[in-house]
Amino acid sequence: MVKCFRHVSGAAQLFQSRTNATNLCSSLLGRHLFKWYSLIEDECCLLLSCRGALPQSWRQEDFRIRKVIATCEYSRVSKDRLQLWILDDVLQATLDIIPTMAYALSTISELNHTRGVKRAETIAHLESSLIYILDYVESLRNSPLCKPLIQTLEVGFPWKTRHSTCCPELPFPPLRFTYPPGGVVFICLQAIQLYVHVPHPLKHYGLTILGHPLPTNENRRDPNGETRTRM
């Protein structure tokens, strides 16, 4: 994994020396390339508890350009193609929060090595980061583009799955997605929410984030100094 991150760092240096976020994300090919890079960087950062190799402004620029293109192009494509396009944009917007998660994770590791006021400041910063992530997930989940993608239908028991012979029976009531490809967004949002709620080490320091009030501002301030706009 560390070797993989060396390659990611190399790719990040190439990106920064040869192009910039606006140029890269202005073409379809560039956006796909950046998406591919982001997936690998996210994987490395979460597993190694380290920070990303590219500044977060690159993700924000990708997000901004996608929004601009969506405004012009969404109305020009067929319904089937539109749904796939929206899915791609929403999924990318979902994954855009991962660098902030990786930043928080790497900060948790630092708690072991800090004391006194410095530790209190780190905990306060962590708390605001985690709340920011939860807000981001919640606002995305409730956005008009995302809602239809993650809509589910309850399906009654009994239910026979494709894995009935090799796996235990479903231990929960089965469900279906009204737009099946959107299921991946649903589980990504759940996973991010869970990932933020689970850092029990923070509970050792008396930090709880459940039930925090959701801010109503259109623009939210990333505790790492970046600003994002809702989808």
Added chain:
Amino acid sequence: MERLERECEFDEYIAHELCRGYAAIEDLYGGDLTYLLSCFRPLSVAGFALPHQLRDWYWHKMAHFEQLAPTYVEPVRKYVGVLWGIPELLTQGFEKLLPKENRATTLTPDDIDAAATVILVASESGTSEEIEVGDGSCEDYKE
């Protein structure tokens, strides 16, 4: 204490819903393994707070992924091994072991440190590699 209990229940609820979502995807795209692979990372997060009654089901899903992409599953074996108190999972994997009764522990800062110090144990082919991770900055990994 009451709030902590409520949070644990809430975590389990999210994990429960995540698994339900994955089961729906698996049922529709069960034949398309590449699609399922894209769901692997989100599903692996469910292992952090899985209700006891879902663990057997989850274990079998991880065993399937282990057949498909063992390298991907290795970090999950580490986390689940620590959280569920099954250290032998790291070396033996989901396929060889049977799910055991809940021995879940609470994640501590040391666990996260330990997870960041990635140790790839010797594989069956006999290769081994040990890696130390520094202060979390990407500078540590530059050539």
